[in-house]
Amino acid sequence: MIRKVGSNFFLETKNNYYIFKLLPNGYLAHLYYGNKYDENYKQKCNLNIRRTGNTVEYSQEFPYSLENIPLECSSYGKGDIREPLIVIRNHDGSNTSDFVFDSYQIADEKEKLETLPSSYNADGQLIVNLTDRYYNLKLQLFYSVFYESDVIVRSCKFINTSDKDVKIEKFNSSLIDIYDKTFTITSFFGNWGNEMNKHQIKLSAGKYVISSYTGTSSNRNNPFFMLSDDDTTETNGQCYGFNLVYSGNHYNSIETTHLQRTRIVQGINSENFEFEIAPEETFETPEAAITFSNTGFNGISKNMHHFVNNHIIRGNFKNSIRPVLLNSWEAYYFFINEEKLVSLAEKSKKIGIELFVMDDGWFGRRKNDQSSLGDWYVNWDKFPNSLEGLCSRINDLSLQFGIWVEPEMVSVDSDLYRCHPDWSMEIRGKHHSEGRNQRILDIINPEVSNYILSSLRRVLSSCNISYVKWDFNRIFSDMYSPYLQNRQKETAHRYYISLYKIMDTLVKEFPHILFEGCAGGGNRFDLAILCYFPQIWASDKTDALDRLRIQNGYSYGYPLSSYTCHVSICPNHLTRRTLPLKTRFDVACFGNLGYELNLNLLDEYELEEVRKQIEFYKKHRQLIQFGEFEREDYENGLKWSIIKDEQKIELIYHQDRQTTEIKVNGETYE
Numbered sequence: 001m002i003r004k005v006g007s008n009f010f011l012e013t014k015n016n017y018y019i020f021k022l023l024p025n026g027y028l029a030h031l032y033y034g035n036k037y038d039e040n041y042k043q044k045c046n047l048n049i050r051r052t053g054n055t056v057e058y059s060q061e062f063p064y065s066l067e068n069i070p071l072e073c074s075s076y077g078k079g080d081i082r083e084p085l086i087v088i089r090n091h092d093g094s095n096t097s098d099f100v101f102d103s104y105q106i107a108d109e110k111e112k113l114e115t116l117p118s119s120y121n122a123d124g125q126l127i128v129n130l131t132d133r134y135y136n137l138k139l140q141l142f143y144s145v146f147y148e149s150d151v152i153v154r155s156c157k158f159i160n161t162s163d164k165d166v167k168i169e170k171f172n173s174s175l176i177d178i179y180d181k182t183f184t185i186t187s188f189f190g191n192w193g194n195e196m197n198k199h200q201i202k203l204s205a206g207k208y209v210i211s212s213y214t215g216t217s218s219n220r221n222n223p224f225f226m227l228s229d230d231d232t233t234e235t236n237g238q239c240y241g242f243n244l245v246y247s248g249n250h251y252n253s254i255e256t257t258h259l260q261r262t263r264i265v266q267g268i269n270s271e272n273f274e275f276e277i278a279p280e281e282t283f284e285t286p287e288a289a290i291t292f293s294n295t296g297f298n299g300i301s302k303n304m305h306h307f308v309n310n311h312i313i314r315g316n317f318k319n320s321i322r323p324v325l326l327n328s329w330e331a332y333y334f335f336i337n338e339e340k341l342v343s344l345a346e347k348s349k350k351i352g353i354e355l356f357v358m359d360d361g362w363f364g365r366r367k368n369d370q371s372s373l374g375d376w377y378v379n380w381d382k383f384p385n386s387l388e389g390l391c392s393r394i395n396d397l398s399l400q401f402g403i404w405v406e407p408e409m410v411s412v413d414s415d416l417y418r419c420h421p422d423w424s425m426e427i428r429g430k431h432h433s434e435g436r437n438q439r440i441l442d443i444i445n446p447e448v449s450n451y452i453l454s455s456l457r458r459v460l461s462s463c464n465i466s467y468v469k470w471d472f473n474r475i476f477s478d479m480y481s482p483y484l485q486n487r488q489k490e491t492a493h494r495y496y497i498s499l500y501k502i503m504d505t506l507v508k509e510f511p512h513i514l515f516e517g518c519a520g521g522g523n524r525f526d527l528a529i530l531c532y533f534p535q536i537w538a539s540d541k542t543d544a545l546d547r548l549r550i551q552n553g554y555s556y557g558y559p560l561s562s563y564t565c566h567v568s569i570c571p572n573h574l575t576r577r578t579l580p581l582k583t584r585f586d587v588a589c590f591g592n593l594g595y596e597l598n599l600n601l602l603d604e605y606e607l608e609e610v611r612k613q614i615e616f617y618k619k620h621r622q623l624i625q626f627g628e629f630e631r632e633d634y635e636n637g638l639k640w641s642i643i644k645d646e647q648k649i650e651l652i653y654h655q656d657r658q659t660t661e662i663k664v665n666g667e668t669y670e
């Protein structure tokens, strides 16, 4: 699957080749990424280096400009003025780098990243070792092949083999130049309650950037995007798909250059980023996942869904059906107590719910969003028998029990803040711009991450907890890590190195717990979170018609098993729109189903309808959560279908009538 033929490296997946070449000057030229059965692929591999004026020649022996060569790796200073892969500030103050080929290895196994989450079970890995000609620095390029998924994963590592400190000013994970082609980009933008809006635009010149600077992968611009031919549809045409295994600030730039060529880089956002690397130290980038399809956008989704389900999600819940849950948030918000929850649980049990989730409001002195984050002990007024008492009453109903936490945060009005004001990320003595009355903990400080670990360990082992919803409800402001002091440009990235360590420890210590990611809905919906948590709350917007669009957006890059969808009460709490219970179920059914409403507000006919919905969902959930998903080009709304083992389920949304319809093997389900 990975081989070197002459000076060419071949990476092969089920349908595709990724090919690049070692040039006489030690640089790597990208030759081809596309379908391996394309009869013109050999011709497309011809490297026709053009010579143009007003450029610089690399050297006398290699009198071409790097700017005119499709590259696999690039930096500043030797003639390539396009977006670089890496920018190093050398010890002498220069930022010219000249990384050239040194050696390569092909391994059957893929190396795990040391500081960041990574994909696993690859069908081989190529490591290309580059050395800077003048500064004694090393750069490794990693290429992993996922044959069945048709995905290539790239990442890089910088190694300071010199005896001087250097600084990394920019370090992307992947750089690809695709020649003689311009693209239409499809990306997904939004905000709170309005995630994953699909946006398409033809790129013809200049740089188009999809990035985030919220401190999260963000609902503003999800790191997943596609580049396609202008006439590509859901079912036909060529398309590339890109994603990043990273939850922090990301940066993706698609640069259409003077010769109608396209450079794509994906990686960490270099805004307010700089890393000091001492001799012998290393720095690794997040992984970038790349795929190609000649069967339209559905081909990209199929590849990415397979990749996420088999090489990102891991642990006990990999490819295993997810429980139908009832969540207390839209039922009671903060106003919960043992009696209210037990009575809701009793009703839940009767209609077929499997997992009962107590959302926000159970800890410290929490009665609204103004206090207690960080104080992870039960509120005795609301729960006189502690979590244990509540949990055993829920378990006695043969329901699993789950809780909500927001461990990365602290309220100023909390015992934790009063004891450790220096544990919060803020500029001491200066005004702090607040977000939802809470601040972010400086988890880079090991004392703080140990506190989070020990408080969660205590809570999670206090009773029989089967599920945890892990929230993150604000974005970064006044960013300052008291712990890092004069290395503040490392804060945003180091935050995630620490967070991943915390998540990794907990999911390993509590492998039986189903963790669900959340960040005010989808403000941190990405492949890195999915490496730890097998599912994520897609959006706080539960209005079924708005949700259709949001779930449609996620479906391009993420499998249905990765997002959760709830039926809520009407009029909807955010939009005030009233829609039939059937419509609300039909939409929530296409994902991991849950209910988030006060069942006491439903009459007996509605409760019976819900009972039947859950029965229907349980019967088909293996198909829904893990079948092969497709969208159809449909002018009057949306059409989705899922196929597995000769079973087919469809959702059709008729926009003119604002109605939904579910079909199972062609028969309408009423």
Ligand code: GLA
Pocket: 329, 359, 360, 404, 471, 473, 518, 519, 520, 521, 537, 539, 540
């Ligand atoms: C966020 C989540 C909601 C709910 C609240 C609780 O907004 O997205 O689902 O858990 O927090 O405060």
